Every structure is written in structure tokens, then in C-alpha cells.
Amino acid sequence: MRDVRRRTWLLVAGGTALALVAGGTGVAVSQSRERDARAAANQEQLARGCKGLFPGELSSFVPDDSAGVLTEYGTMLAPRQQSRALLDCTLSWGGGAARVEPDARVRVRAEAVLGRTDAPDGGFELPLPSSALGGSGAVDRRDGGEVSATLLAECPKGLSGRIRASKDLRVFVALPSRADSEYDVSKADRLLAERTAVRVADRVSREQGCGARLLTGAAKPEGSASLCDWLSPKALEFARGDWKFYDNDKTYSERAGSCGGRWDDTAGRAAEPKTAAAGVDSWSGVLAPSAYDRFGGDGDVPGSDRHRHKPDGEGRLTVEKSGDDPLLALWARSVCDGGPTFHRATVVPALDFADQDEVLLEKRDRRRMSADARALLDRYLAADDGWARRAHCRDTQIMGEVEEWQG
Template structure:
């Protein structure tokens, strides 16, 4: 402000500057106000979402008698909509008329055709003497990622949804004292669990997700059998039964040494194509009384041309109740020895599947009658639809037999292996099966 010596022009400029400053101040105040309103809206939405997620997490903890795996499912819980819970079953609501003991589903989000994520749980008493179709127990009890005691069978698997995948686990539990909730007698419990997976495709589901589903199924089975007093012991959830894609075999499978068996070399060995080979191993992480599984495969190779070394190997055993079921399953596909045969020249026809030579043996072990099956897969020269035939000389075919017998002998004789720990004895060879097109 001019106190002395102000001209008319300077006074005008001063007044103009003051008017501009007032407009700027008003504009800035407006911008700040809008920003505060927007920030307030964002904060309000965040608070609402946080409250909704907290409500959904609380619902998850209560749902299905509190048996769901909260840690694994937390990442699927929505914050923009309420979870949808459906609960049925005579053990969840004793006044209900239901075929199931537990039938529970919890989902989040509304997809186009199905929820964005969902979990399903069902436990039912299987009626004695009835054909239960898909609920029939698997023949191979090793198809589960946890060790299972006698009288319990299980399986795990994956399935693709419209968007994403899910992992499921099933258990069949013998109940000597019977189950309540059905009018007709039942001494077998069937439990199924389906959990959402982070994998886009079913083959990308991780071993950890298989383990989570298996543990959820065990938890539900134990809850039912304890309250039903069905006479079965609780199933443990510690450890995993199968370890996948390891660079070294698990402790029960340490006998599986490709180099000692004279199979294709690895790791770090390169063939003429300059590609690096490496064996990876799958197998039991713990001793299972009723079954055993060990396997290895050579990865990263191109072709061995005419050498035809073994590039895949597998050994399995089934004992006691599991033995007959496993043998019958292979017999249904004509994959058991029909009669002893002497190796001769072999003719292969392209089928798109790797050629497998299986060798069967029978023993008496702690669990009773036991079947062993070892299988070797040689690397054959490339076959395709244009050139589908290949004849292998008798000498090469005899080597396939020698390789399979070497695997069996090493497997049965291994210190600390399944056969030794199960005290297998009186072993006799049943014969070979050529699992390839002719």
C-alpha cells in the first residue's frame, strides 16, 4: 500500500493485484476443498471395504463349524461384497432332513457364471452294500499327499473353473461303530473338500495347495468321526506323503540312483545337442504302511538317437487291502502279466504315449500279500504319425528287461527302503508287461 507519492497508475496496479490475489485465494480454497472431499470419499470407501472384509473374515472363521482353513482362504476373501454361506447337514442342523452329515459352501464375488472364489465341504455316510458311483474309494491309497493309516483311503486332484482353478481332496474312512444320521446302516464316511486355487490352469496348482486341501479334508473327517464316536483313530496332518520335482530323491527313495543303475547320465551332462540333462525325482516323503511310490525322470534332453537308455523309472508297492484293488485296476486295462515270457525283438507303433516296460513281483510283507510294480521307459528314436513303426533288436529288448530287473532288485534290497521296513520276503517274479503299441 502506498503511503506517499502514489500516482494514479500505481494505485490502479495495486488494486488490480489485490483483486487477482483474492481470486487466486478463492480458487485455491476451492481446489483444497475439492481435494478434501475426494480424500474423504476415498477414506470412507476404504473404511467400508475394510469393515466388509473384516465381516467376511469373521464369517469365514465361523462357517462350516469353524473347520475351514482360514489362512489359505484369506487371500480369496472379498472386500467389496458380503460372502454367501449355505449350510446344511444333520450335524450342522440336527433338525434337518438331509442325506449329508455336513454340506457347506462359502463363496465370494459374483462372476459371470459362478462366484469369483468358492469353497465346498461335504461329509456323508455311505450306505452299506450300495453302489456309490463317484463316491467309490480309489484303489491306490498313495494318491494322497498325507500319510494315511489303515482303514483310510484318499485322493487329491485339480479341476479348471470358468476362470481359474480349484483343488480338491477326498477321504474314505472306515467307521467300525457305524455312523448316525441315515436310516440304513453305514460304516464308511466320505469327505470331500474343494478349495479355490491361485493357479490359472489346473496343472499349475502347487503342491502346497494340494496339501492345504488334504489337511482340510482330514480336519473335517476327524471332527465327524470324533463326534460320531465311529471307532476310528484320528488321522494325522503332519508332513507330506509325496515330494515333487526334487533334485535328489527323498529318504525312502534314496535307492533310486540313475548313475548306479546305468541309466542316462545327469545332472550337468550334455549330449551332442549341447543341452543339459538333469534327473528330477518324486516319491514318498514318509514311510506308508500300505503303499510305496518312488519315481525319477530325466529332463532337458533332446534325443539319444539309437542308444535308447532309460529316461524314466518308477517303483510302486501295494500291501494288504490295497494290494488286490491295485492289481485289479491294472488288470482291467490288461496291464498285468498274462504269462511268463522271454524277451524277443520288440515292435513299437506310435501312440503318442511313452513306451513302458513294467515288471511285476509278489511278496509277503508286514501288511500281508503285497504286489510290486517297477517300470522303465527307454528313449526311442523319434516316432510320429508319418513314420509310426520301429523294430528293436532282441539284444536291446533284453537290455530293457535287465534294466527293469535291476530296478526291482535294488528297490527290494535297499536298506531303509519300503520293502526292508515292511519286512518283505518270499518274493516271486510274476512277469513283464509291454505297455506300448505294436
């Protein structure tokens, strides 16, 4: 009887173990199928989201352990919907309820510009027609980085579904990157963001029928290398020696222009105030009021009370050492191809503070700064290959000077 009971126990135990193994295998198979189904659903969500405008190259970011969260709205997605955007779509993965941000996300937004907007920051590698302006950048996130691209494009026939007419389209794209920081974001990631922004702009323009030229495959602009050749310190009789030119335009855009340079003072400082840096920036159309307001917020526009300096009896002004360049800005306005335009010409004197906290700026030095700023602006406006001539600027009016230093 004892042997019989033992054999019976072994049979029951063996059957139970087999059942447990089979059950565990079944659970694993079920979980694997759930992960596969979830991954497939997430991939399909990436492919169809935002009218199919999310880049398929992001498939490697799609997880199988959590469902993607898609939010999308805009008048192109729901024509009867009240929205400021034509498209606004965000797809994110992971993160959980306790996380401040998801593990990865992609965002696409396209909107009509109603009156004003800021110029896109950063460079743009892809060629664009002169009617468009682009910028790209990168930021750090909790997991990896994020790369973005911004486009400002024209719509000659206008964009529909807005409270008032608009002929300017703004597109913003943000994509995840596997870079450890914003400084490590690869050129390939930046180009993907730029190509996506171009594709979004072209899709919106085509579906809106706004008459815009396609940005995809735009020809590389020719003959733009001389845009800033007019900025010659020798011809302008600025400080002698070598100059370094920075953030100068390489291609022409009718929306904005920028040229600037700085005297290389590694050989020593000037014995008396001379122009140590100079540059001109122009903003046209919807960029003009935003740029003017940005400087106006700091009181750095003509007519502001902030920089009403009071010279002494001999016309001298005290310039305090502050860490910022003692800048003189001369403002002007024109009508150019891109619309109403502001120009801002700036000069910086080479002041030597040495061990002093302030320097006395003589009356003759102030007059020289004014003359330098006007000569700079005049040369800019008259340069055959410069931005102002290419943009066919006309009816230029001088608005006034701003002495942007503490006083």
C-alpha cells in the same frame, strides 16, 4: 396476489425437494442397513456351517450384496439320515440364476472308504503320520481359482453308520482363491486347504471315536530321505551317464510308495537299446484295487489280450513310434503293513527312431528288458531303507509282464 402465489409455489417446491432428499437419504440408509444385515448373516453362516468346520479365513470372500447358499447333509449332521457321506457341506456366494457357477464357494466332504479309492494327487506340505496320505491341487474357475486338499487317514476302530465296516476315512476340501489361475495359487492358500482337511479329519475321527491318531501337529517324519536311494543306475547296470530322478517319495507312507528316474539323453541317444527310464510304484490297502483297475481298464495288466504281441520267426518285435514310451511293466503282489499290495516295476529302452516310424526290437533286447525289470524289482524289495522293507512286505508273488507298446 402474483407475489403471494410465487411465495406459495416456492414454499411448496422447497418442501417437496426436502421431502425427496429425506426420502432418498432414508432409502440409502435402509439399503445400507440391509447390506450390513446381509453381510452379518453371511458371516454367521460361514461360522456355523458344517459344524463350524469352514475356515474363518474365508471371511473376506463373504459378500454383502447376496445371501449365501448353504447345503449340508451326512450322518454326522443328521444321524438318522441315509447318506454315503459322514459330512457333505457346500457354501456358495453370488453368481445368480444365469451363472454356471457361483462367484465363490467352499466345500467339505468326509466319507468312509468302502473297499477302494484312488490315491490323493499332488504334494502335501503338512507333516502326516505314515498311516495317512495327502495331496493338494488347484483349478481355474470363472472368477479366480480354487484350491483343494485330499486326505486319506486310518480309523483302527472303524467308522459307524455305514452299510459295512470301514477303517479308512477320506476327506476332501475345496476353497476359493483370489489367484488369477491355478498356477498362481499361493502357498498360503494351499496350506489353508491342507489345514482345513486335517482339522476335518481330526473332528470326524474324534466324534466317531474311531481310534485314529490326531493329524494336527503331527511330527515331521525322520530318516525318509533315503527312501529311493536304492535306485542306482550304476549298480543296476542301466544306461551310463547322468540320471534325473522325478516324483520320488521324500517321506514314508504305508499306503503307497513311488521311486523313478530317467537317463539324461541331452548328450545323444544310445547306439543300441538300453534302459533309459525306470521306476517302481506300490499301492496298498484300499489303494491297491483301484490302481490295478485303472491300468486294467487300458489292458495294461498281466493276462490282458491287448498286448499279446506276435514276434517274427527270429523272436523280433516291431515297436511303432507313437509318442509314448515303449514300456515294459513287471507286476507283483505282496502283503504289507497297509494290507494287500500291488507293485509295478517299469523299464523303458532307449530306442532311437531317428527318421523312422518304427524300430525292430531284437529278441536279446526283450530278454534284457525283462532282466532289467526283474533286477529293478528285486533291488526294490530288498533295499533296507526302501518302501517295501519299511512296509514289512512279505509273501511276494510275481504276476507277470506287460509289454506296453503298439504291436
